[in-house]
Amino acid sequence: MHKFFYPLLLLLLGWIAAGSYFLSCPTCNPVAAKPKAVVPAAPAPVMEKNVWDVRDGDRFTTGSPNHFTFPNSSAVPNVPAKTQSAFNNISKYLQDNPARQLLLTGYYKTDETYTGSFDNLGVDRAEAIKANMVAKGAPAANIITTGLADYNLKFTKKNLLRRGVNFNFKGASDLAEIGARLKADPYKIYFATGSNQVDLNQALKDYFSDIKYYVSQVPNAAIQVSGHTDNVGSLGGNTRLSKKRAGEIRDYMVRQGIRANAITSVIGEGPNRPIASNDTDEGKSQNRRVEIIVTN
Numbered sequence: 001m002h003k004f005f006y007p008l009l010l011l012l013l014g015w016i017a018a019g020s021y022f023l024s025c026p027t028c029n030p031v032a033a034k035p036k037a038v039v040p041a042a043p044a045p046v047m048e049k050n051v052w053d054v055r056d057g058d059r060f061t062t063g064s065p066n067h068f069t070f071p072n073s074s075a076v077p078n079v080p081a082k083t084q085s086a087f088n089n090i091s092k093y094l095q096d097n098p099a100r101q102l103l104l105t106g107y108y109k110t111d112e113t114y115t116g117s118f119d120n121l122g123v124d125r126a127e128a129i130k131a132n133m134v135a136k137g138a139p140a141a142n143i144i145t146t147g148l149a150d151y152n153l154k155f156t157k158k159n160l161l162r163r164g165v166n167f168n169f170k171g172a173s174d175l176a177e178i179g180a181r182l183k184a185d186p187y188k189i190y191f192a193t194g195s196n197q198v199d200l201n202q203a204l205k206d207y208f209s210d211i212k213y214y215v216s217q218v219p220n221a222a223i224q225v226s227g228h229t230d231n232v233g234s235l236g237g238n239t240r241l242s243k244k245r246a247g248e249i250r251d252y253m254v255r256q257g258i259r260a261n262a263i264t265s266v267i268g269e270g271p272n273r274p275i276a277s278n279d280t281d282e283g284k285s286q287n288r289r290v291e292i293i294v295t296n
Contacts, residue, residue: 052083054090056100056169062089068129069160073113075106075124078160079132087129090167091138099173102143103213104129105166105205107150120255122147129165146212146257148205168209175217178210179294186226186291189249207292208256214294215262222296223258224265225250230284231271242290243268249290264295 053063066080079087094102106125108114114121126145134140155161170178187207215221227242227249246266254260276283 054167060093062086067162070164072159075128077128088136091133091136094138094142100171103168104145106147109153110149120147125164148256170213178214182294186293189290191288221262222264223262224293224295226291227268228289229271230287231278239268239270242270245290
């Protein structure tokens with residue numbers, strides 16, 4: 001045998017062993033990992049924010065991402081499909097909950113043109129929304145309508161009124177609490193010097209909503225309206241002015257749908273019952289007021 005046979009055999013075996021190790025060694029012969037496929041994340045669902053909603057406390061809520069609107073001087077509502085769906089939810093809620101009532105208060109500006117058959121355009125707007133829901137099954141007897149003149153109403157550039165009707169749920173369980181609150185303290189309406197214009201802010205809207213509901217549910221309800229002034233001017237002149245303001249508020253309440261025979265007293269106190277000092281402008285502004293209180 002050739003003298004180099006064994007050395008060459010050993011060398012060949014060593015080469016084979018080394019090659020086998022190299023091929024099996026993960027750190028000696030790394031294999032590039034296949035890139036993982038990137039699965040794009042599913043887009044988050046887009047939640048539509050309700051810009052108009054209605055609640056009955058914790059009992060019920062519904063809403064729509066769209067307003068319903070009224071054209072200027074019109075009682076015909078524009079009701080988008082999603083808003084109509086909310087109206088339908090209200091109709092179903094009233095069907096299922098006969099103890100609950102819905103007070104619809106329609107708003108209008110005194111410079112809008114109105115030739116309809118209701119007391120004012122606000123009532124007509126409220127009646128239009130009522131008719132919409134009654135057509136979907138809401139019990140007509142459970143929907144009360146009224147209207148309020150609001151000098152602060154704003155129309156869009158297209159001359160449309162948003163939120164022309166306010167929704168307010170009430171029920172027999174609320175009546176005692178509302179009556180106690182209306183009887184506890186007079187509601188005060190303030191006037192600038194020489195002005196008879198009523199600022200229909202949200203507090204006054206809520207007050208009229210309560211008093212309208214109370215009077216509609218209590219046949220013998222009684223309301224007293226009294227006018228008051230500061231001490232600037234003569235006693236006789238201030239007494240006449242206070243009586244005039246009280247009468248204008250009485251007339252205003254009747255135009256808003258409050259029964260005239262529920263307003264049992266309209267008096268002018270002049271400067272005789274101040275609630276603040278007439279020595280300051282601030283005190284005088286508090287004394288120039290009309291007070292409304294439910295006496296029964």
